Amino acid sequence: MLDINFIRDNAEAVKEGAKNKGFDVDVDRLLELDEKRRELIQENEAVRQRRNEVASAIPRASNEERPELIEEGKELKEKLQTLDDDLNAVKEDYEKLLLMVPNVPLPEVPVGETDEDNVELRSYGEPTEFDFEPRDHEELGELLDIIDKERAIKFAGSRAYLLKGAGALLEMAVMRLAMDIMVEQGFEPVLGPVMVNEGAMTGTGFFPYGREDTYHLERDDKWLVGTSEVYLVSIHQDEILDLEDLPKLYTGYSPCFRREAGSAGADTRGVYRVHQFTKVEQVAIIPADKEKSREVHDMLMSNSEKLMQALDLPYRVAAACSGEIGLGQVLKHELETWMPSRNAYSETHSCSSLYDYQARRSGIRYRDEDGNIQYAYTLNNTLAASPRILIPILENYQREDGSVKVPEVLVPYMHGITRIEPKR
Structure with missing residues (x-):
């Protein structure tokens, strides 16, 4: 706050x-x-x-x-x-x-209402061109027998899906690559609880506005997180840290849950918008320094770009407009990856700077060099979220016969699979 x-x-x-x-x-x-x-x-x-x-x-x-x-x-x-x-x-x-008072956007944030008002800053690669009629990821998933929505919906309801065989391996390969990048960058991996108290949701700024989009386990009065950011930030709730202990660089790997309230009828084909997904997240807790915050923001963004370039997927980085940056953020950049079936760059990552907004709500403080107690700054960014990240992999790497080439960087994680072939 x-x-x-x-x-x-x-x-x-x-x-x-x-x-x-x-x-x-x-x-x-x-x-x-x-x-x-x-x-x-x-x-x-x-x-x-x-x-x-x-x-x-x-x-x-x-x-x-x-x-x-x-x-x-x-x-x-x-x-x-x-x-x-x-x-x-x-x-x-x-x-x-x-x-309920939102943080004030930085002057550089473009004023706008939707992602159509985001401003492109840079891009990598070019949209994939095909000399055949490409399939979308849902058709590819069925042809390859790696995505099964029909059976999942039968017992789990709308927006459910199964990843099978090479599809399951592909998700795990991306997540392992993402975690390896994080460890190499000096982040501490954390596996934490995905059922949390209301205080953690309020402290990280997902409540009060996000209640409609959050699953509540009423009997235990717990909430399912939509991102491991919730528990990564909450690790130091109500603590006073020493300056020499900062920055804290954490990476979380977890299942995530969102109701997708208000999205009825939107993105129902495929697995772009689902209720349960898996994510590797980056969180930084740093001293209250605006220049340092921007340096860390750019570093978190570069980690995501490192992953996407390793996967050799076309993407662009855009400055999110004011209507897209959320309650606590002062600045947000989105990484949007080219998805042929949508004929558009679509969001796969979002990098946020919140200054002391979450720290004030969560009671995260530190002693500065003069011994004074200050609220810390926090930042976060997606590194990989699946199954959404699988969409551009399947669609950009598809071949005319319906097979999908496995990106070279993922082959070591795929038990020798270099190409996912249609089931005959």
């Missing part, structure tokens, strides 16, 4: 940022609650101080003075209870509203 002092001093910029991001939040109401909260705190402290003075005076008071002091003490106690109740009510509304 944002520092309330920042919101007070930059109310118009906060309002403009929220509007450009598409969030409807009442900043004026928040500031009213903040003022009332401070008034009640001040009054509460004054009454509490007077009550302590009276309590100390009673034993020393004369017989004539003591009854009046005792009566005043009772009145002060009642008044303090009323003030506490009023303050708690105001604080509850204030804290709820504060959690």
Whole structure:
């Protein structure tokens, strides 16, 4: 969340940022609650101080003075209870509203509403051209018998799928390659819980707005994560780190779950948009330094590009517009990979800088070089998400006979399979 002092001093910029991001939040109401909260705190402290003075005076008071002091003490106690109740009510509304205020986008973020307003920054490779009529990944998956939606939907419902045989190996190969790149780059691999408490979802900024898109295990009051970012950031929840311990560079490998609320009827063919997927994620926790944050942002982005170039897939990097960058981000870059069946570059990675937004919500702090306590900065980026990453692999590497060449970099992970052949 944002520092309330920042919101007070930059109310118009906060309002403009929220509007450009598409969030409807009442900043004026928040500031009213903040003022009332401070008034009640001040009054509460004054009454509490007077009550302590009276309590100390009673034993020393004369017989004539003591009854009046005792009566005043009772009145002060009642008044303090009323003030506490009023303050708690105001604080509850204030804290709820504060959690809903989005971070302010950096000036370089293009103003826009959808991914069509994203701005291309650079590209790698060229869209694949075929001298035959190419198949989409769903048709290829059926022909090769590596993707089975029909049977999965039978027992798991809409947007379910099975990866079989070489399809399962292909996903695991990409994930192993991704994890190898992360370890080589000095990231610490972490396998963590995908069922988490509400506090972890709120602390990382996925709540309150993301509840509709999150699976809730009501009996245990746990939530299924949509990214390992949730547990990677939450590792240091409510901790004070030493400066020499930063940066913390983590990579998570996990199943992920999203309801895809509001996407009914969209991307129903194939496995572009599904309820369960697998992901390798990057998270960095660093000192509160904007220049360093940008350096790390670019480093996280370069890791994703390293993977895509190793796979030799055409892609472009775009600056995400204000309507696409989410609640906590000040900056987001998307890596969009060429998918022939969509005749477009489509998002496979998103790299986000959040400054201290998550750290404030999660209580992640550190001692700076002067010994002062500061909130840390956090960043994250996808390295690989499957089955979405399989779409460009299958579609760009397909051959006229329906077979698919395995990218060379994945062959060592594929148990000798260099080409996935149609089932005869």
